[in-house]
Amino acid sequence: MTNEDYHFLKNGGEMGELIRSIDWSKTPIGPVDKWPQSLRIATSIMLSTPFPMYIAWGDDYIQLYNNGYRPILGSSKHPQAMGISTRETFSEIWNIIGSMFDGVMNGTAVGFPNFMLPLDRNGYIEECFFDFSYSPIYNDDETVGGVLVTVIETTENLKNTEKLKESNAALKSSEANLRNLISHAPVAMALFRGPEYVIEIVNQKVLELWGKTYEQVINKPVFEGLPEVIGQGIDVLLENVFSTGERFIANELPVNLLRNGELQLVYLNFVYEALKDSDGKIYGIAAVAIEVTEQVAARRKVEEVEERARLAIEAAKIGTFEYNLLDDTVVTSLRFDEIMGIDNTSDHNQYLAAIHPEDLLIRGKAFEKAYDTGRLFYEVRVKKGDEIRWVQAEGRVYYENENKPSRILGTLLDITEQKSDEMRKNDFIGMVSHELKTPLTSLTAIIQLANVKLKISDDSFLSGAMEKANTQVKKMTAMINGFLNISRLESSKIQIDRQEINLEDLLEETISEIELTVTSHQIHFERCKPIMVSADHDKISSVISNLISNAVKYSPKGKDIEVKCIVVDNNAQVSVRDEGMGIKATHIDKLFERYYRVESDHTRNISGFGIGLYLSAEIIQRHDGKIWVESETGIGSTFYFSLPLTHAS
Numbered sequence: 171m172t173n174e175d176y177h178f179l180k181n182g183g184e185m186g187e188l189i190r191s192i193d194w195s196k197t198p199i200g201p202v203d204k205w206p207q208s209l210r211i212a213t214s215i216m217l218s219t220p221f222p223m224y225i226a227w228g229d230d231y232i233q234l235y236n237n238g239y240r241p242i243l244g245s246s247k248h249p250q251a252m253g254i255s256t257r258e259t260f261s262e263i264w265n266i267i268g269s270m271f272d273g274v275m276n277g278t279a280v281g282f283p284n285f286m287l288p289l290d291r292n293g294y295i296e297e298c299f300f301d302f303s304y305s306p307i308y309n310d311d312e313t314v315g316g317v318l319v320t321v322i323e324t325t326e327n328l329k330n331t332e333k334l335k336e337s338n339a340a341l342k343s344s345e346a347n348l349r350n351l352i353s354h355a356p357v358a359m360a361l362f363r364g365p366e367y368v369i370e371i372v373n374q375k376v377l378e379l380w381g382k383t384y385e386q387v388i389n390k391p392v393f394e395g396l397p398e399v400i401g402q403g404i405d406v407l408l409e410n411v412f413s414t415g416e417r418f419i420a421n422e423l424p425v426n427l428l429r430n431g432e433l434q435l436v437y438l439n440f441v442y443e444a445l446k447d448s449d450g451k452i453y454g455i456a457a458v459a460i461e462v463t464e465q466v467a468a469r470r471k472v473e474e475v476e477e478r479a480r481l482a483i484e485a486a487k488i489g490t491f492e493y494n495l496l497d498d499t500v501v502t503s504l505r506f507d508e509i510m511g512i513d514n515t516s517d518h519n520q521y522l523a524a525i526h527p528e529d530l531l532i533r534g535k536a537f538e539k540a541y542d543t544g545r546l547f548y549e550v551r552v553k554k555g556d557e558i559r560w561v562q563a564e565g566r567v568y569y570e571n572e573n574k575p576s577r578i579l580g581t582l583l584d585i586t587e588q589k590s591d592e593m594r595k596n597d598f599i600g601m602v603s604h605e606l607k608t609p610l611t612s613l614t615a616i617i618q619l620a621n622v623k624l625k626i627s628d629d630s631f632l633s634g635a636m637e638k639a640n641t642q643v644k645k646m647t648a649m650i651n652g653f654l655n656i657s658r659l660e661s662s663k664i665q666i667d668r669q670e671i672n673l674e675d676l677l678e679e680t681i682s683e684i685e686l687t688v689t690s691h692q693i694h695f696e697r698c699k700p701i702m703v704s705a706d707h708d709k710i711s712s713v714i715s716n717l718i719s720n721a722v723k724y725s726p727k728g729k730d731i732e733v734k735c736i737v738v739d740n741n742a743q744v745s746v747r748d749e750g751m752g753i754k755a756t757h758i759d760k761l762f763e764r765y766y767r768v769e770s771d772h773t774r775n776i777s778g779f780g781i782g783l784y785l786s787a788e789i790i791q792r793h794d795g796k797i798w799v800e801s802e803t804g805i806g807s808t809f810y811f812s813l814p815l816t817h818a819s
């Protein structure tokens with residue numbers, strides 16, 4: 171019979187095969203056919219069970235083991251362990267297990283859970299843990315034939331348990347940290363667990379935000395603790411975070427909360443973050459929120475004000491612009507583009523190209539002035555398709571460091587209607603003044619003639635009356651000339667006829683003429699060397715005359731008027747100083763505007779239309795000159811104008 175034939179050696183897989191291949195007669199156990207019944211039964215059980223089993227037979231503890239036991243032997247003890255003594259195979263721990271084996275042979279079974287044995291089974295000593303029992307295998311004669319070892323290695327288990335313990339501890343401390351963090355956080359923080367979003371942790375800030383007490387919400391599903399938020403879309407947000415793990419960030423989300431019994435609309439910035447366990451499974455949601463209701467309200471208010479301003483601007487049909495002087499770009503409103511007849515662009519040159527070429531100079535000068543004064547103002551024509559329209563630009567200059575103009579913010583108005591109204595009015599004034607001139611000229615001639623004749627008359631009343639009539643007619647002529655000039659100026663019909671003139675002569679000539687009618691004031695003029703300018707004789711004369719008449723009009727009788735002419739920086743500078751009422755600073759900028767008059771008790775009884783200075787300024791400007799005033803109320807005013815010298819060097 172071969173080993174294969176024995177029933178008790180059947181089964182057992184690989185180890186069964188190994189056992190069968192061994193010639194047991196060469197071992198202390200002896201040939202298989204001589205094996206005692208007890209060994210046969212024990213071997214049979216061992217080979218048919220998947221649990222690790224091991225038999226140490228006889229006094230030499232000769233080993234047999236099954237597939238389940240095999241891994242315990244590692245890579246260095248198997249297969250040679252089969253059929254040899256335990257003393258040899260487990261020499262490194264024989265001092266521990268030897269006595270136990272001996273005890274078993276004497277009938278004492280032993281067993282330990284998680285027993286540590288330092289095994290050298292893979293080429294190095296490792297700590298291994300086993301649940302094991304050593305039990306005696308009894309022969310028929312009640313003697314013990316060997317040791318049956320059933321063993322389960324628990325090393326891996328233990329390691330896992332250890333890890334679990336560690337991670338549990340870590341989890342505990344991190345959760346403790348989390349709780350601590352949340353309760354001391356300066357913002358509202360809460361933790362919802364599970365698909366029901368049970369409120370597990372909340373801090374004081376959350377309770378304040380919700381308007382709830384701790385007891386009202388803790389350990390309750392969110393929608394039970396805060397029933398008022400149902401239907402506000404929060405459920406969808408939470409669900410999404412819980413199912414996808416994707417963080418949700420809300421910005422100024424409006425939420426209605428029942429706070430202290432009252433439904434209140436609040437705005438929240440918040441984050442929902444999915445909480446994941448070590449396997450990446452989502453078990454809850456952490457929520458962090460900040461209430462921004464006040465900020466939103468404040469911003470809304472600002473927006474409202476802006477909107478109102480915008481509406482007002484729209485209503486007034488005003489276009490707005492922001493011109494960046496540093497990079498020559500411009501940001502304009504829709505209305506601005508509409509007025510200019512240009513499709514929106516940041517290219518400043520495109521807007522420039524729309525301006526009537528003849529008016530570009532006006533615009534250029536206005537800008538130069540704006541850099542000095544901080545205020546921009548000009549009126550120019552623009553070509554809008556075939557149409558010519560008038561626009562009025564106004565702006566404020568903003569400066570960077572070193573007073574460098576960097577931006578102009580301003581408005582644009584279509585004033586075409588206004589302009590054509592003005593033109594009609596000007597035409598009318600021009601026509602009327604022109605028509606009045608002819609009868610007035612006759613009247614002047616008649617009065618002058620009558621004057622001469624009546625001078626020798628005895629009738630003192632008549633001679634005085636004629637003198638007065640003469641003065642009044644002169645005033646009227648000046649006035650009508652003024653209107654005529656204005657209307658010519660406005661319709662650009664005013665012509666500057668330049669010629670070389672000596673300003674000294676012109677001044678003296680004009681002053682002498684005035685002195686013929688003015689007796690109330692002393693006009694002082696000191697001649698000096700000739701000053702040559704290229705100018706329109708009559709028009710500059712009318713400017714001088716206007717300034718001196720004003721000095722007379724606006725200062726008390728008997729006061730002095732001083733006229734001077736000097737050269738300053740290649741310019742001839744004329745000044746007319748009076749000792750009159752002076753002009754308040756608030757009016758000074760506007761004096762040269764058309765029809766502007768200072769309204770006060772002083773000026774009320776002084777006749778005038780507010781066109782003299784306007785006309786003077788226009789005339790001086792057309793001569794590339796400058797006109798200005800320095801004044802102190804109660805002390806007097808000095809009006810200046812300057813003209814470029816002919817031979818400037």
Ligand code: ADP
Nearest residue numbers: 720721724752767768778779780781782783784
């Ligand atoms: P008019 O004298 O006809 O009112 P002007 O254009 O000549 O018009 O002057 C505009 C305004 O400037 C005057 O109404 C007056 O209030 C003020 N003004 C002009 N000259 C003087 C001056 N020498 N002193 C004080 N105020 C003056």
